[in-house]
């Protein structure tokens with residue numbers, strides 16, 4: 001038996017793992033105590049990776065669906081030849097616009113697949129590309145482009161040195177941060193509190209309580225973050241708490257920023273955000289007067305209707321208080337490669353007149369919420385879809401419409417570990433290798449790692465059965481299509497060219513990296529280079545009120561949404577997101593070990609006050625209705641939720657995924673049936689889907 005160091009590929013910290021290998025079998029995983037960065041931290045989800053690896057329900061051979069909807073095993077050569085022939089026929093008859101692709105979240109943790117995806121889509125001429133990014137972070141790309149001139153510049157909180165940390169719309173205990181790669185974030189937060197730092201969360205749900213030593217939660221109404229941030233900035237300007245020198249030296253359009261926030265003083269926004277004006281002022285003062293303050297925002301705010309504006313104001317708050325590029329404030333994580341430059345773009349150039357009016361691509365992606373529309377009635381319509389490591393049936397809003405769309409395709413091909421709910425509708429389900437069956441490098445967190453390092457892992461074990469890496473599948477398809485393929489050079493092409501190039505910027509070679517068993521660690525975060533080297537705007541200034549926001553109508557929309565929220569019935573219920581510790585989006589549902597009592601489904605969480613006023617009690621079967629759909633769920637009383645807010649975990653609803661037997665036994669409910677889909681269901685600035693703060697009504701199922 002041997003112990004092989006590797007790292008997790010499930011979420012951003014990429015925690016070091018030790019794989020126990022017997023012969024050619026992976027038999028166990030444990031946290032790697034000798035890992036220089038994660039130092040023995042790993043969560044039980046990461047450790048359950050071995051269950052995913054050995055799951056008897058995994059896709060092990062290519063499968064083809066027949067006319068009766070039955071899946072049968074098919075050889076790789078036959079499958080690839082038929083897929084290529086059908087793609088080529090569709091392209092020749094209808095043009096490459098008839099082919100679309102959806103790239104799911106796990107592809108972000110799969111370094112060597114990336115270039116082959118690019119080559120496949122590029123050579124086939126596929127431009128109708130969708131992905132999970134418009135469900136979780138597209139607003140951050142859009143805002144960073146507008147404010148810093150590059151989609152890849154996201155200064156992270158200097159958690160070890162800060163005196164004040166404001167965390168907006170995130171749950172570090174459960175989700176381990178996003179766009180901020182740090183192992184054991186809760187441990188870091190506790191250490192900061194013990195040092196005397198103030199930690200605050202803006203969240204409709206009381207995710208932490210002060211007596212745990214992890215900070216205090218300010219419970220705002222969902223989908224109102226932009227107004228809280230504007231009120232903080234307005235207070236800071238009104239009370240002269242800004243760092244005028246920092247704004248003067250590094251800001252552009254500061255007067256326009258002042259004018260924007262002037263409309264959203266604490267007294268005006270209080271009834272909309274549900275936080276008292278005095279409390280908003282205190283939030284602002286405490287942030288501005290802390291010696292060093294840091295801020296971070298995540299999906300809870302991303303998924304609102306104005307995630308781009310919220311993230312803009314987060315950056316401006318940091319600059320206006322002199323905390324951008326300051327120790328203990330927010331710093332850019334350089335790591336081993338200057339990724340900040342890679343995302344340099346001119347946002348104005350990405351807009352085009354499309355079938356749904358003015359549209360744009362965000363880092364290549366169209367709005368996922370339009371995928372179903374583009375299949376059902378696009379001009380031209382999408383007739384073939386390749387889904388790589390995704391599950392749009394459960395992860396995007398509006399299941400019924402997505403199903404109808406996918407069922408109407410001429411060709412659906414899914415590359416996955418499982419035949420998931422989307423795969424059930426596929427013509428071909430192709431089995432992929434998992435993280436332990438492929439070499440990899442932890443590039444995901446580049447530019448966002450708190451303790452920057454780069455690590456290589458070989459495949460820990462050879463692929464089981466007929467599983468294949470995504471790159472191989474795509475390159476073989478390219479061969480079948482008579483296009484240029486990496487496999488033209490032989491069966492084991494070198495896929496590390498780009499990585500080798502990146503490493504050279506630090507005088508490292510691939511061999512150096514391979515030889516360093518647990519990676520190469522770089523210097524920590526340092527202030528001093530942000531405004532010279534990392535920011536990518538022409539004048540190297542932070543755009544404090546991007547003209548684009550005005551021109552694209554986002555500033556007016558902000559006021560229109562404010563008026564709408566103000567006029568709303570305050571007792572109306574809003575649905576928010578709710579991740580749980582043992583589940584990962586839709587794809588850990590087949591791990592028996594994680595399906596413990598109390599976690600066998602995804603109830604609707606409701607504040608006891610809201611339940612009482614509706615005559616509802618714990619355990620009741622309730623019907624939830626939105627303007628877009630309806631679901632039935634069990635009621636769970638939850639006093640950590642702000643009244644008026646209900647929450648439900650996404651990724652459930654495996655009734656129609658029979659090959660995932662554990663998941664189907666405990667199917668739960670697809671909360672996304674309640675979510676909007678189609679035009680007007682995403683932020684035009686960023687394509688980010690609206691996934692939180694969704695108005696719903698809840699009543700007894702029998703009443």
Ligand SMILES: Nc1nc2c(c(=O)[nH]1)N[C@H]1C(S)=C(S)[C@@H](COP(=O)(O)OP(=O)(O)OC[C@H]3O[C@@H](n4cnc5c(=O)[nH]c(N)nc54)[C@H](O)[C@@H]3O)O[C@H]1N2
Nearest residue numbers: 104105106136389390391395415416432577585586587650
């Ligand atoms: N209501 C609501 N909806 C949400 C969210 C929410 O908070 N609320 N969150 C959203 C977020 S943040 C995201 S990122 C999206 C996720 O959306 P998706 O990426 O579409 O969905 P996942 O459920 O993550 O499914 C990933 C699929 O990839 C497969 N997979 C895992 N590893 C690999 C691999 O190495 N190779 C291949 N080929 N396949 C692999 C899994 O088996 C699974 O079927 O969902 C979004 N949906």
Ligand SMILES: Nc1nc2c(c(=O)[nH]1)N[C@H]1C(S)=C(S)[C@@H](COP(=O)(O)OP(=O)(O)OC[C@H]3O[C@@H](n4cnc5c(=O)[nH]c(N)nc54)[C@H](O)[C@@H]3O)O[C@H]1N2
Nearest residue numbers: 169170171175202222223298299300576579583584585692
């Ligand atoms: N265990 C587990 N870990 C995960 C995942 C998982 O599914 N399970 N998914 C991974 C993925 S793909 C991602 S993108 C990351 C996401 O990581 P996070 O962004 O930390 O995601 P969540 O844990 O959903 O936290 C979002 C928080 O926002 C709050 N919220 C909801 N609406 C609003 C709002 O309008 N305003 C504010 N201020 N807060 C709001 C919710 O109550 C919730 O606590 O997690 C990753 N890690």
Ligand code: SF4
Nearest residue numbers: 008011014015043046
């Ligand atoms: S925190 Fe994320 S990266 Fe670390 S072990 Fe858990 S799932 Fe893996």
Ligand SMILES: [Mo]
Nearest residue numbers: 105132135136
């Ligand atoms: Mo995500």
